[in-house]
Amino acid sequence: MTTETSNIIILLLLAIVALISGLYLLLRQKYRKLEVENKRQKELFNRMDNQKIDDFHRAQLNPHLLKNSLNGILSHAYQTYYTMDKLAMVLDYVLYESEDELVSPKAEIEFARNLIEINKVKLSPLFDIRVKFDIDELNSSLLNTPSLVPLMSVDLIENAFKHADFHGPDSFISIMLTFKNGLLELIVSNRISKRSPLQKAKSGIGSKTLEERLMLYYPGRHQLRRFVENDVYTANLQIRLYAD
Numbered sequence: 001m002t003t004e005t006s007n008i009i010i011l012l013l014l015a016i017v018a019l020i021s022g023l024y025l026l027l028r029q030k031y032r033k034l035e036v037e038n039k040r041q042k043e044l045f046n047r048m049d050n051q052k053i054d055d056f057h058r059a060q061l062n063p064h065l066l067k068n069s070l071n072g073i074l075s076h077a078y079q080t081y082y083t084m085d086k087l088a089m090v091l092d093y094v095l096y097e098s099e100d101e102l103v104s105p106k107a108e109i110e111f112a113r114n115l116i117e118i119n120k121v122k123l124s125p126l127f128d129i130r131v132k133f134d135i136d137e138l139n140s141s142l143l144n145t146p147s148l149v150p151l152m153s154v155d156l157i158e159n160a161f162k163h164a165d166f167h168g169p170d171s172f173i174s175i176m177l178t179f180k181n182g183l184l185e186l187i188v189s190n191r192i193s194k195r196s197p198l199q200k201a202k203s204g205i206g207s208k209t210l211e212e213r214l215m216l217y218y219p220g221r222h223q224l225r226r227f228v229e230n231d232v233y234t235a236n237l238q239i240r241l242y243a244d
Helices: 003-047 050-095 106-122 140-144 154-163 205-217
Strands: 128-135 172-181 183-191 222-229 232-240
Touching: 003 172, 050 106, 050 140, 106 140, 106 154, 106 172, 106 183, 154 172, 154 183, 154 232, 205 222
Parallel strands: 128 172
Antiparallel strands: 172 183, 183 232, 222 232
16 A cells, blocks of 8 residues: 555545544534523423423423434444544554554554454444453563564454344354463354355455464464354464464
């Protein structure tokens, strides 16, 4: 990717974030005006006699409907802003840090966190997604030293969100990433769709690329297991960053 293309992507992203921020501020301002009006109406209500209460309730229906609609819009605006912020971090990692030969485990772990948050947007709030990070942060030397080939976590995480069954009553996605004593381990599980490509005999391009990179950079220091059991697909990746 050229520098010019990268700059265009970043400028476009900044423009989108600025637009969403402006929309959020505008809606917030309107919401506050509704709050002031609602307070004024409550004061009037306290001075009304019983004969006028019914008319007052009728008059309140439209403002409350508008207020509830604005609350919904504000919720989506915040979610969009949050997701765009995570996307900006992912783009920054892909465009700049991933160009380095090696990155720190901390940088790759943060990339994985942001990637998961972006993909969670497509899920229903009721969907069962389990995410756990178990990181030995006391050993800051191992955590912050560039020792890991970048983007090693992307394939397994993306596959989980791409091939999971999102409609079954017992559907789920489970992601667990640990880093202890120089060993990075990523375990991803999900119930797969009956029509999922994961059930095909041949794996995708991303899976092949991951295996080739592991063989190239971590010969004898990695393990990648993939299996399906009871319609649950599991991938277990282990990378020992330092030779014994």
